[in-house]
Amino acid sequence: MKKNILCVLVLLSTSISSDKVGNFAFSLYKELEKKDSISFVVSPSSIYSALFMACLGAGNGTKKEILEVLSIDHIPNMPADFFVSSSPSILQANSVWLQEEYRIKDTYLSSLSFFFENEVLRANFSEYPNKSRLKINSWIAESTNNKVQSLLKPNDISRRTRLVLVNALYMLSNWKKAFERSKTASKDFFLLNGTIKLPTMHLRDRMIFFEDGHLKSISLELEDSLLFTVILPNSNTMMRYVESNLDISYFNLILKSSKFYDVDFSMPKINLDYSISLKDHLISMGVNQAFIDGKANFSNIRDENDLTISDVLHQSTLSLDEEGVEASSATAVVIRVKTTAKKKRKEFKANRPFIFIISDQKNNLIHFMGKFSG
Structure with a gap:
């Protein structure tokens, strides 16, 4: 595509x-x-x-x-x-x-x-x-x-x-590792005030993963050294805290501290x-x-x-x-x-509002960023 x-x-x-x-x-x-x-x-x-x-x-x-x-x-x-x-x-x-x-x-x-x-x-x-x-x-x-x-x-x-x-x-x-279209299905996306159904993609693979006490992130590799990073607060009520504290130093720390894990990952299609x-x-x-x-x-x-x-x-x-x-x-x-790099498989379901960032792995330059709320 x-x-x-x-x-x-x-x-x-x-x-x-x-x-x-x-x-x-x-x-x-x-x-x-x-x-x-x-x-x-x-x-x-x-x-x-x-x-x-x-x-x-x-x-x-x-x-x-x-x-x-x-x-x-x-x-x-x-x-x-x-x-x-x-x-x-x-x-x-x-x-x-x-x-x-x-x-x-x-x-x-x-x-x-x-x-x-x-x-x-x-x-x-x-x-x-x-x-x-x-x-x-x-x-x-x-x-x-x-x-x-x-x-x-x-x-x-x-x-x-x-x-x-x-x-x-x-x-x-393009993704370096594409999602399988056959595994895309309508799944629940959890809002603060309810639940909606969204077409959700699924992929199991080794991915760049990070987590701390407030959030977890996954970075999907694109062609030409680009990264698509999903930052998911640990709960919907944590979104405001994460948004208030997320800055370039925190983002650089996330990328620097991330490691490859086997991850069971799902995320809605976005338009x-x-x-x-x-x-x-x-x-x-x-x-x-x-x-x-x-x-x-x-x-x-x-x-x-x-x-x-x-x-x-x-x-x-x-x-x-x-x-x-x-x-x-x-x-x-x-x-x-x-x-x-650990063997245990991580689970990452981007099934509630999350922050996304498209950056360049060569210099961490942020080309695009935003929030997906469903």
Whole structure:
């Protein structure tokens, strides 16, 4: 089955480590789960990339706030490996959409080119905002194998839009050990307030397993060094505790302490499509000035310093079945002009709400994460 996946002076060479993205990922997860108990999926690496593109154009307090949320204290002098994926299973695309005849600094475009492989494209937002929106959506759809087709809604682009920064991510990967379709059956999935039936897959194999007093996890190997990790609290009432305490250090500990065991594993098939405006969430996380006329500083994009972020939009899809994982994501930063090994077999039944993470075994970079609540 084919699968898919939709932001100082330095003396030593520095880049952005995957742990920085991990810090951002778990901070964002905590922000999302506070306001949303339903199933969701996001791509931390996509959002991080889009915000970093915006940060390259920011100055003073605006830049400082974005850097803090990205868990870095300065712009590094080396591109991060994950800005251009080396995995054949993950394709990444970046684009910068500019208002026709709208001039921005060459130094900003050079900075984008230094860190990213990106296209610079033109659109006529001021006269044809809807046509421009459809044009960007078409580019995103093409970059995500048509999984993310309508990230930008009619009101997201206006005549005042001058710049849209886009990151798109496409993932295609099979399980190293596929589930047997003949063993998939309708099974109980236990919610806090009842039980539902879900098509549930089953596999017996040696798997990467971890458990402590609060949770247990299983990591399923995908092609090209990717891992799909399921984190299952020991009870539904433990979910809030696990979500509150799970961070990149804990996640790294889980992966480092995991061992191969014979496991009797079952998990529902998953099909998610999640869209969200991240503006309010980013404000809660500490990015304030970038959204405020009169305070936003994007002087590294234009000397006139007349730009403000109107929204940061994100959409991710995830489809998981017996053969592998299909996922896609896209993030758009819309910028407008201001108005002014043991033998014993383990049992792992993911038959209640759980957290899932798709990461790269080479560097633990988190590409996708979310929660499945049934």
